[in-house]
Amino acid sequence: MTAVPDVDRLAVGDALPQTHYTPDNVQLFFYNAVLWNAHRIHYDLPYATEVEGYEGLVIAGPLLGDWLAQAVDNWLGECGFVQRLEYSNRQASFIGETLCTGGVVTAVDRTRRTAEFELFVKNAAGDIITPGKATVQFD
C-alpha cells in the first residue's frame, strides 16, 4: 500500500494499515453517553453476565462500526470521501479484549477514481467479529 492514498497506484490485494484497540470502561462510558444509550449490557457487569449471559461488558456494536470506518478513513485522510460503508455485527466482544482492524483493496476504477475495500474487526482469537465493505471516491 502506498503511503499517500493514490488511486493510480492502488492495486487489488493491497492491504490497509492495521490498528489495535483495547477499549476500557471509560471509553465505553463516553461512547454510550454520546449516544444517550443506557443499555445495561455496556456498564452493569452483573446484569450483562448473570441476566444476559455475556462474558463481560459488551462493546457497543456501532463503536465497532466506527473503528471499521476508521480502518479506511484514517488511511484516506483528506485525499477523498467515503461514499459507502457497510458492516454487520456478527459476534460480541468485551471490555478487556484487544481488537484489530484492517482491510484490503477489492476493486479499483481509475476512470471514476473509486476503489472498493473489504474491511474487518478481528478479536484476539482472529475471528472476524465485524466484517464490512467500503467504497471510496478519490479527489
Add this chain to the structure above:
Amino acid sequence: MGVLTDEVLAAVGRKGPPRTEVVNRRDLRKYAIATGQTQRRYIDGDEAPPLYHVALFWDVVPLSELSPDGVSIDRLLPRFPLEKAMAGGLDIQYFQKIRPGDVLTGTRTLTSIYEKAGRSGALIFYEVVLDVVRDDGTLVLTEKTTRLLR
C-alpha cells in the same frame, strides 16, 4: 407456516416523525474522543467522522420510557413474535460531509419485514431506512439498518 402475522407485516411502510438536529462542534469533539479518532479535523470538531450520524439520531428518551434493561422502545416497530435481538448491520451511502452548524432532519421508515428458517427455528429480519437531509432538502446520507431476531 410462518411466524409473521398480517398484523405485523402491515407495519411495513410506517414512518417515524422527522427529527431535526443541529450539529455543533462540542458534540462532534465528544464523539471524536469517545471513538478514538486520530484525524485533527475530527478531534477539533471541524467535520463529522463517517459514523457520527448514528449518535446524532439516536433516540433521546426520558428515563421513564426506558425498559428495565435500559433500552428505549422503538415505536416504529410492531410487536414481533420473536424478541431476542441477534446480529445487526448497517449499509450507508454518503452524499455530503457533515459540519458544525448543519441543520439536519432524519426520517426513519420501516421498509421490510421477512422471515427465514434458521437452524434452531424461525428468524425474523427487518429493515429500517434513515434518510438524512439538509434544511435546503439536499440528501446528506441514507442508512439501511438490518436486524435479526430469534
